[in-house]
Amino acid sequence: MSDMVRGDTRNPLTELRRGVLEHCVLAVVSDGESYAFDIVRVLASAGELVTSEGTIYPLLSRLRRDQLVTTTWRESNAGPPRRYYRITEDGRRALDAFAVDWARFRDAVDALLAGGPGRGETGGR
Amino acid sequence: MDGDGIVRDYLARLEAAAWPLQPGRRAELADEVGEHIEAALVEAGRRDVATVRNVLERLGRPEEIVASEVESDAPPPTWSGVAPASTPRPSAWGPLEITSILLLTFGMFVVPFFGPILGLALAWASTRWTTREKLVATLLFIVIFGLPVLGLMAVTSGGSSPAPG
Numbered sequence: 001m002s003d004m005v006r007g008d009t010r011n012p013l014t015e016l017r018r019g020v021l022e023h024c025v026l027a028v029v030s031d032g033e034s035y036a037f038d039i040v041r042v043l044a045s046a047g048e049l050v051t052s053e054g055t056i057y058p059l060l061s062r063l064r065r066d067q068l069v070t071t072t073w074r075e076s077n078a079g080p081p082r083r084y085y086r087i088t089e090d091g092r093r094a095l096d097a098f099a100v101d102w103a104r105f106r107d108a109v110d111a112l113l114a115g116g117p118g119r120g121e122t123g124g125r
Numbered sequence: 126m127d128g129d130g131i132v133r134d135y136l137a138r139l140e141a142a143a144w145p146l147q148p149g150r151r152a153e154l155a156d157e158v159g160e161h162i163e164a165a166l167v168e169a170g171r172r173d174v175a176t177v178r179n180v181l182e183r184l185g186r187p188e189e190i191v192a193s194e195v196e197s198d199a200p201p202p203t204w205s206g207v208a209p210a211s212t213p214r215p216s217a218w219g220p221l222e223i224t225s226i227l228l229l230t231f232g233m234f235v236v237p238f239f240g241p242i243l244g245l246a247l248a249w250a251s252t253r254w255t256t257r258e259k260l261v262a263t264l265l266f267i268v269i270f271g272l273p274v275l276g277l278m279a280v281t282s283g284g285s286s287p288a289p290g
Binding site for chain 2: 036037040044051052053054055057058059060061062078079080082
């Protein structure tokens with residue numbers, strides 16, 4: 001029975017990416033219309049965020065379904081029509097809320113890693 | 126195999142891996158990924174095998190892409206990689222569990238008091254039953270074991286109390 005429990009160690013970076021990537025996509029499309037290929041390239045060039053570019057497409061599909069982004073088809077002079085993504089009002093609200101949460105989260109982790117208040121001070125005074 | 130052959134092969138693998146998705150979405154995902162490959166090759170300005178392989182490597186394995194799609198949806202019941210909870214639970218009734226219930230019920234008449242005690246011990250030794258089921262067995266034990274004891278107490282107290290009057 002115990003052999004069913006595999007040593008499935010979770011990589012913290014993988015978990016973090018999964019949690020924040022959706023909002024990073026929203027951030028990329030928040031400035032105007034973007035072509036999917038360009039969204040993927042921006043995210044990939046940001047470093048650390050994307051390990052496999054292809055996994056952005058399922059994410060874009062979910063954002064469409066959740067109506068956090070909207071899309072328009074536009075003619076392209078280099079092949080078939082292209083789908084362009086743009087953030088919706090709901091998407092912008094989600095992104096703003098995430099920005100606040102993320103800043104708090106980042107500051108809390110940074111403070112702990114830097115040995116902030118409460119660390120190494122107990123019994124010092 | 127030339128560059129275009131490798132791309133066709135990759136897209137075929139993607140379609141095959143995408144069986145858990147809705148047919149419409151499966152075709153859409155293949156289109157999106159195909160379009161991405163095309164755009165990347167146009168950007169690179171070359172379609173040789175090395176360039177194609179580089180583009181596909183950056184995309185990731187088809188199975189990985191589908192897995193991340195499935196992850197973001199409600200997992201289909203047959204998707205073994207995502208829904209281990211859907212595997213049926215083995216039967217709660219083995220020889221030990223049946224013996225336990227028999228001892229907890231009829232055991233009282235066969236071996237008074239010791240029968241249900243053994244039945245309770247077997248219930249808690251069971252590897253098939255959950256804690257909840259073991260607690261139900263314990264409740265059964267209390268009722269079976271407790272009722273005669275309570276009855277006995279009622280009879281003795283009922284018989285002794287009117288004595289002074």
